[in-house]
Amino acid sequence: xGAGRFIMPHGLSVDAEDxxxxxxxxxxxxxxxxxxxxxxxxxxxxxxxxxxxxxxxRPADIAFLGDRVLIADGYVNTRVAVFDQAGRFRGQxxxxxxxxxxxxxxxRIFVADRERAEIxxxxxxxxxLDRWVSPTGSHTYSLAALGEGRLLAVEGRDKADxxxxxxxxxxxxxxxxxxxxxxxxxxxxxxxxDIAVGPDGFAYLADVYGDRVVRFRLPATAKER
Numbered sequence: 001x002g003a004g005r006f007i008m009p010h011g012l013s014v015d016a017e018d019x020x021x022x023x024x025x026x027x028x029x030x031x032x033x034x035x036x037x038x039x040x041x042x043x044x045x046x047x048x049x050x051x052x053x054x055x056x057x058r059p060a061d062i063a064f065l066g067d068r069v070l071i072a073d074g075y076v077n078t079r080v081a082v083f084d085q086a087g088r089f090r091g092q093x094x095x096x097x098x099x100x101x102x103x104x105x106x107x108r109i110f111v112a113d114r115e116r117a118e119i120x121x122x123x124x125x126x127x128x129l130d131r132w133v134s135p136t137g138s139h140t141y142s143l144a145a146l147g148e149g150r151l152l153a154v155e156g157r158d159k160a161d162x163x164x165x166x167x168x169x170x171x172x173x174x175x176x177x178x179x180x181x182x183x184x185x186x187x188x189x190x191x192x193x194d195i196a197v198g199p200d201g202f203a204y205l206a207d208v209y210g211d212r213v214v215r216f217r218l219p220a221t222a223k224e225r
Contacts, residue, residue: 001037011061011072011101011194015085023059023071030059030071032087041087043071051077053089061142063102065109065124072099072111080111080126093126101194103143103151110151112140119143119153119170132174138166142195144203146218148172152203156192165192165207169219178219184210 002009007026014020019040020033028049032041044056051057057077063070068090069083079092080099100114108129109122117137121130134140137159144152149172157163165182182205183190191209197218198204205214 011059013062013064015064015069021062021069023056023062023074025058025060025075028056028058030056030062043083043087049076051079056081060099061101063104063109065104070102070104070109072102074099080109082126091126093122094120094128096120100141101143103145105145105147105149105151107149110143110145112143112153114139114141117155117159119151121174130174132170135176136166141191141193142206144195144197146197150177152195152197152218154192154195154205163189163191163209165190165205165210165214167192167195167203167205167216180216182207182214182216 006024009022010025011023018035022031027046029044033039048055049057056073058075059071060074061072067084071081073079073081078096080094081092082090084090096113097115099111101112103110111120113120117134117139119132119140122128138155139157140153141156142154146152151170153168155166167180167182169177171177189209190207192205193208194206196204202215203218
């Protein structure tokens, strides 16, 4: 479903009630759908970009924190915008170069500031706590919280603008537990752009230049190691 409705659907997230939220960077809007595809909510004004309570600047990603909806906003704007589930604006936080992805766990908010090659760490009230900088200056495109403070991150481009797909697992204190090269063998064009974790224990990596989705099993949790 959705054919002809979107311009560039960029971020897709599923909330606790199995509803689907989509950020469309081309339409400058965020939508909520039933799991079957019936539209329930529309945020932003089509084709109009601004940084205020009624507009976005190419929104990129969506995460949920209780009743709050956190929108990484995005390619033009410099913030995470906060709404409630009914679509009422509740505030904003951050000062990012490109807020490309947002993820949440039981104590913190993680924001991928893509062009600064770092991950911003925030308390649930938006207060800044820390920043985790890529050890190779690579640009972080996507995040997924793993629980126990651990974080899955995808770096899709390094400071020399070489493409690729590096997956990193961060410990709760910001140490890198492990890294994987998920780029194409033979050096073909690859760009790790988004990642999701399924209830089956697998992670799913979207490679936009490689025209593929890569499935891999996550490393053991902290309790299992």
